Amino acid sequence: SAVISQKPSRDICQRGTSLTIQCQVDSQVTMMFWYRQQPGQSLTLIATANQGSEATYESGFVIDKFPISRPNLTFSTLTVSNMSPEDSSIYLCSVVSGVGQPQHFGDGTRLSIL
Amino acid sequence: GIQVEQSPPDLILQEGANSTLRCNFSDSVNNLQWFHQNPWGQLINLFYIPSGTKQNGRLSATTVATERYSLLYISSSQTTDSGVYFCAVEKRFGNEKLTFGTGTRLTIIP
Numbered sequence: 232s233a234v235i236s237q238k239p240s241r242d243i244c245q246r247g248t249s250l251t252i253q254c255q256v257d258s259q260v261t262m263m264f265w266y267r268q269q270p271g272q273s274l275t276l277i278a279t280a281n282q283g284s285e286a287t288y289e290s291g292f293v294i295d296k297f298p299i300s301r302p303n304l305t306f307s308t309l310t311v312s313n314m315s316p317e318d319s320s321i322y323l324c325s326v327v328s329g330v331g332q333p334q335h336f337g338d339g340t341r342l343s344i345l
Numbered sequence: 346g347i348q349v350e351q352s353p354p355d356l357i358l359q360e361g362a363n364s365t366l367r368c369n370f371s372d373s374v375n376n377l378q379w380f381h382q383n384p385w386g387q388l389i390n391l392f393y394i395p396s397g398t399k400q401n402g403r404l405s406a407t408t409v410a411t412e413r414y415s416l417l418y419i420s421s422s423q424t425t426d427s428g429v430y431f432c433a434v435e436k437r438f439g440n441e442k443l444t445f446g447t448g449t450r451l452t453i454i455p
Binding site for chain 1: 376378380386387388390393431433440441442443444445446447448
C-alpha cells in the first residue's frame with residue numbers, strides 16, 4: 232500500500248492562530264480525504280481534496296475554516312484557521328489508490344489549542 | 346445519512362480469548378472496511394469486505410450485505426490487539442467517502 236507521510240505529527244497552538252497540515256504520498260492516488268477525530272470519538276469526514284479544483288466539504292465544515300489544497304496527485308494540505316479550543320482533535324488524511332481499493336490513513340496530526 | 350452502530354462499545358478479555366465484534370448499518374453500501382486504531386493513534390486497514398468472508402491470520406471478517414451487518418472475529422487474542430476497532434461504510438454512489446461506526450474499544454489483559 233501507499234506510504235503516507237503527515238506533518239506535523241503534533242502541535243500545540245494558541246487560540247486565534249492557523250496551522251497547515253501536510254499529507255504526502257509516495258505514489259499517485261485517485262482520492263485524498265481529510266478526517267477529524269475529536270477526543271474519545273469516531274472519525275468524521277471533513278472534505279474530499281480534489282486535484283486542481285476546490286475541495287468538496289461535508290455538512291458542518293466550510294472552506295473558510297478548513298481551506299484545503301491538492302496541487303497534484305500525491306500531495307494535499309489542510310489548514311485549520313482561527314483556532315479555538317474546540318478544534319483540539321486528531322486530523323488525519325487518507326488515500327485511495329483506485330476504485331474498489333481499501334482506504335489507508337496517515338498517522339495523524341494531534342492538535343491542541345490553548 | 347447512513348447510521349453505523351458497533352457493539353459492544355467496550356470489551357475486556359484475557360490474553361488467548363476469542364472475540365466477535367459487530368457492525369450494523371442502516372442502508373445499502375458499496376463497501377465496508379474494518380480498521381484497528383492502536384494505542385498510539387495509528388489507523389490500520391484490516392479488511393476491505395463488501396460481502397462474504399475473508400481471513401488474515403488470527404483475524405477474519407464476514408459481511409452479510411443483504412442483512413446490513415458485518416462481524417470481525419479475533420482469535421487467540423494478544424496484548425497487541427488492544428485498541429479501538431472501527432468499521433466504516435461507503436454508501437451507494439458515495440465516491441469512496443467513508444462513514445465510520447461508533448467503535449469497539451478492546452483491552453487485552455496479559
